[in-house]
Amino acid sequence: MMHQMFGYAAIMAVCLVGVLLAGCTQQEQSGGGGGGGGSSKGSVTKAPYGKLSDGTAVDVYTLKNSKGAEARIITYGGTVTYLSMPDKDGKFSDVVLGFDNLEGYTSTNNTAYFGALVGRYGNRIGKAKFTLDGKEYTLPANNNGNTLHGGTKGFDKVVWTAKEGSSTEGPSLELTYLSKDGEQGFPGNLNVKAVYTLTDDNALKLEYTATTDKDTVVNLTQHSYFNLAGKGSILDHEVQIMSDQTTPVDAQLIPTGGYKSVDGTPFDFRKPTKIGARIDDKDTQLQYGPGYDHNWVINKPMGQMGLMARVTEATTGRVLEVSSDQPGLQFYSGNFLDGTLGGNGWKFEKRTGFCMEPQHYPDSPNRPEFPSTELKPGETYKNTIIYKFSVAK
Numbered sequence: 001m002m003h004q005m006f007g008y009a010a011i012m013a014v015c016l017v018g019v020l021l022a023g024c025t026q027q028e029q030s031g032g033g034g035g036g037g038g039s040s041k042g043s044v045t046k047a048p049y050g051k052l053s054d055g056t057a058v059d060v061y062t063l064k065n066s067k068g069a070e071a072r073i074i075t076y077g078g079t080v081t082y083l084s085m086p087d088k089d090g091k092f093s094d095v096v097l098g099f100d101n102l103e104g105y106t107s108t109n110n111t112a113y114f115g116a117l118v119g120r121y122g123n124r125i126g127k128a129k130f131t132l133d134g135k136e137y138t139l140p141a142n143n144n145g146n147t148l149h150g151g152t153k154g155f156d157k158v159v160w161t162a163k164e165g166s167s168t169e170g171p172s173l174e175l176t177y178l179s180k181d182g183e184q185g186f187p188g189n190l191n192v193k194a195v196y197t198l199t200d201d202n203a204l205k206l207e208y209t210a211t212t213d214k215d216t217v218v219n220l221t222q223h224s225y226f227n228l229a230g231k232g233s234i235l236d237h238e239v240q241i242m243s244d245q246t247t248p249v250d251a252q253l254i255p256t257g258g259y260k261s262v263d264g265t266p267f268d269f270r271k272p273t274k275i276g277a278r279i280d281d282k283d284t285q286l287q288y289g290p291g292y293d294h295n296w297v298i299n300k301p302m303g304q305m306g307l308m309a310r311v312t313e314a315t316t317g318r319v320l321e322v323s324s325d326q327p328g329l330q331f332y333s334g335n336f337l338d339g340t341l342g343g344n345g346w347k348f349e350k351r352t353g354f355c356m357e358p359q360h361y362p363d364s365p366n367r368p369e370f371p372s373t374e375l376k377p378g379e380t381y382k383n384t385i386i387y388k389f390s391v392a393k
């Protein structure tokens with residue numbers, strides 16, 4: 001109680017100073033949303049971002065931490081539109097690809113899922129169907145006869161309900177969405193919560209949870225395209241992936257079953273290696289990409305939080321470490337970008353952004369040998385992803 005009173009007094013004092021100096025609006029909060037009992041750690045502000053054609057309002061939330069890092073998230077698709085992080089000289093740049101306005105995200109030309117929260121099933125489900133409890137479910141076939149990222153209207157294309165969060169680690173935002181029974185063909189009313197925190201040690205932490213009222217399948221992930229230099233090609237970025245195996249795919253990027261050792265292949269990232277070093281090698285798996293667009297089986301027990309990948313960019317010194325509790329990591333090297341889309345003053349050419357998507361393996365609902373993506377009533381689906389930024393001097 002004393003703690004709480006002290007907390008309120010501190011917030012009041014900060015607001016008073018804020019009002020005197022620059023004005024402290026109701027939307028600008030100290031204490032990571034106020035409810036966490038933590039010390040003053042950055043701010044969360046809300047502003048209108050635009051309207052969908054049916055009139056639905058979309059907001060943008062700006063999270064700023066105490067180190068000057070900034071993340072902008074829009075309620076459309078739970079999309080991260082901007083993420084500013086320091087380089088080795090303390091200079092801040094946006095390290096994710098994003099559009100300048102809502103029209104960029106809603107346009108039918110946008111098939112790249114920039115910064116989006118993807119679901120109900122991130123990645124591919126072969127032949128757009130799966131069987132669960134003896135019943136076959138048919139999904140929208142939006143990718144060569146298969147289902148990609150939850151169908152034609154996945155979680156990246158819906159408007160989420162937002163509320164400022166209450167983390168002591170930094171400013172945070174809570175997004176919720178009810179995906180109705182039968183939406184995009186999936187069974188069960190699925191209640192999804194996604195908490196985004198911009199921690200004071202420069203990490204973007206994403207905590208996804210979901211519950212259902214009927215047996216279903218779930219695989220949520222984050223689809224930011226990173227560029228640690230803030231512009232240009234990603235081919236000189238060095239990548240390390242903590243994995244000995246991938247799940248090989250066919251020409252449509254659907255797993256053919258089983259696992260393949262990375263040993264002696266261009267998929268061996270156990271030692272830091274430039275993305276561009278082997279990307280055009282004559283390797284059938286790679287040519288299917290074309291380039292990297294595969295699932296790596298992470299060397300750690302499923303459900304245990306751990307480091308999956310580390311990416312470094314020499315000119316800026318920026319380092320990105322990707323951690324999660326998921327069994328797989330989809331590393332996608334932006335092979336389908338072709339310069340027709342752009343934002344923030346530049347065109348997103350082929351391989352100017354890479355995705356690191358911690359998740360379950362593709363097509364798991366049709367692959368009994370893969371870790372299960374089934375969720376039953378009474379259980380809680382969980383995926384925590386941490387994108388941690390630092391600099392190497």
Ligand code: BGC
Binds near residue numbers: 332357
């Ligand atoms: C997939 C790619 C796809 C991209 C954009 C990635 O997660 O693996 O194949 O092109 O998303 O849709």
